[in-house]
Amino acid sequence: MKNNCITCAFKSKSAETLDEDHLNHLSCNNAMVKFRKGNPIFTQGTFSTNVVYLRSGLAKIHITGPYHEQIVRIVKAPRYLGLPTTIGDKINQYSVTAISDVEVCFIDITAFRHLLKETEHFAFEIILDLCKDELESIRRCSNRTQKQTRGNIADVILEFADHIYESDTFNLPVSQADIGNLVDTSRESVSRILTEFHKDGILDMKGKKIEIINKKSLQLISQNG
Amino acid sequence: MKNNCITCAFKSKSAETLDEDHLNHLSCNNAMVKFRKGNPIFTQGTFSTNVVYLRSGLAKIHITGPYHEQIVRIVKAPRYLGLPTTIGDKINQYSVTAISDVEVCFIDITAFRHLLKETEHFAFEIILDLCKDELESIRRCSNRTQKQTRGNIADVILEFADHIYESDTFNLPVSQADIGNLVDTSRESVSRILTEFHKDGILDMKGKKIEIINKKSLQLISQNG
DNA sequence: TAAACGATGTGACATATCTCACATTTAGTA
DNA sequence: TACTAAATGTGAGATATGTCACATCGTTTA
Incomplete structure (x- = not known):
């Protein structure tokens, strides 16, 4: 099911920076999918061929640790899911599972990279997102252990x-x-x-x-x- | 002390992608500083006005948690220090201290942003770095707690x-x-x-x-x- | 060279929390 | 509606590790 990113009411902050042409390009390389509560959106160990954007709903990010499965974070829309695991590695390094009914956009990674290259504002927003997530990860880990x-x-x-x-x-x-x-x-x-x-x-x-x-x-x- | 990035033998992977013009631009907005073992490179709670690049040596990244200071990670050159805290926030969210004698480059943040905008390869390498760091953070935290x-x-x-x-x-x-x-x-x-x-x-x-x-x-x- | 300070080794004890066990309640399904 | 599986409540005992205490060792500094 193809998506129309131009009229989408749940655009990411990075997508807000795009002009009509680029939004069209995004629409053409983008599939919106619904998942029911409890279903996996993507799974650790599998190939990551798409950038995943959580359009609506809640999800948990979890990782198989040395002893047991661990929930890293619970996140809500709108936000990207697993940029680090998609861009930083070809194999998913963690899993994401819906914990409410959700709507998710799968964006072709080639198209996504194209956007990163073409439009510096878009890339910068993505960098900002990544930085904030990393800060959050560090803060959380420090709290949790102390x-x-x-x-x-x-x-x-x-x-x-x-x-x-x-x-x-x-x-x-x-x-x-x-x-x-x-x-x-x-x-x-x-x-x-x-x-x-x-x-x-x-x-x-x-x-x-x-x-x-x-x-x-x-x-x-x-x-x- | 101004630095010559063109001839620098410790270029980051992102800087490798730059052409001579951009490297010159980097040189002009870049100060190389040496720190002795034990000295702080930057401190949590202070303004971050520069992107910091660890050219040589070892450093510890540490954060003031709810109860006590916690070392998040020990890193070695070459790598950026604190991109998340510099780009994601104006105030440093953590501290970095030299644990050996180190050489550090302070890059003006405006110049750095300029590079991000101008050259998509540079931005992409930075995004890659951030993604890998985040994956590493998550993996570490999961290990440490389990x-x-x-x-x-x-x-x-x-x-x-x-x-x-x-x-x-x-x-x-x-x-x-x-x-x-x-x-x-x-x-x-x-x-x-x-x-x-x-x-x-x-x-x-x-x-x-x-x-x-x-x-x-x-x-x-x-x-x- | 002594004195002082920080880093390290080691014992005794306290305690938060895990594990195992089972009861009970809630939700999902035939 | 009844039956089954999953989620939750709660006790008792085991244990890893924190805390306090002090001794020892090495390094800096006056």
Whole structure:
């Protein structure tokens, strides 16, 4: 299914810099695909022949570590998925899986490189994106290894509320096991800490539905361990 | 002190793509500075007005985490230092300190951006660098959080031998405390594990001098925890 | 050369969190 | 609706590793 990038309402910041000709070129080398919640968008170890752009929805980036699968990050549209693994290597170095229903654009890598060469603004926006992602990776890794589990779990909750859903009430799109391997702890510890937060009146939980009641406390826990 | 990039023997892969005119432009906006071991090259929290290129020597990239300073990575020349923090943000998001005597080029950021715009090959090489660094960050973080301390310390030794010094005998350029905060453990644990390796006949230590005796074992420890 | 400081070795103890075990609840499907 | 599988709650015990304490060794500096 071909896509029309000119009229697309979910353009990336880099695509915003393109003129009509280049957007047309992008449209011609671009396939929009829908994935249902839970399905893999691309998989570690396979060939990467396309640049992937997440048009709508949520996805998790995960990597097979030395012992177990680890979630690196949970991301929301709009953003590119796996530029490092597509451009930096021919084989995907990590996997991306939809955690809500998503719309994804697969852009032919040759066409993408063509755009990088032709239009310096486009390339610069991509560089900016890469730089910000790398900073984020470093910051996250430093937090994750230094903080104790309570702090990391508080972070995850705050991340969902502040950056992903932009609301203090939301449905967790992932299991507790997922949260565990996002912050590198066991499923059981996540459960224990979540019920602890509940008992302390910090948040309300009904199944997957979470409501943050005492955000100050949560932020304090995030800061102090 | 102005630099002549045309005759420079330590050109980056990206600079290799430049023609004489552009190299001249680079030379004119470029200052080469030497730092002695232990001195900061740039510091987290300060303004970043230059792109920094490590021409020779070793450096550590470190960041102030929620609890303590953490070494993110130890890098060797030739490579850029802190592209993400220079391009992605105006304030340095991390620090870089020399761990041997080093030579560093400070490139004016405006001139650097100019090169990015003018020459698509240059920009593409930079994008490649950024992508590879990001992949490396993710891989490292996943390893560090999953492996046990013994495995991480084995990794550091192997990294020095295989990638930094390219020899199984070398002088450790950092203290055990540094290694501790590179792999997120205490100074005492590093000491204990290092003497353990020594007792097991895996390596020989005389002061800072390390000689790997049984590399196979070390690799096994790196893999299995 | 001494003194002072930083880096390192090593023991004892505390503790966060993992693992295993099983109960219980929720969701998905015939 | 009932049955099955997956997700979650919770206890008990094991353990890797942090912290504190102090001794020793090497290196810089006055």
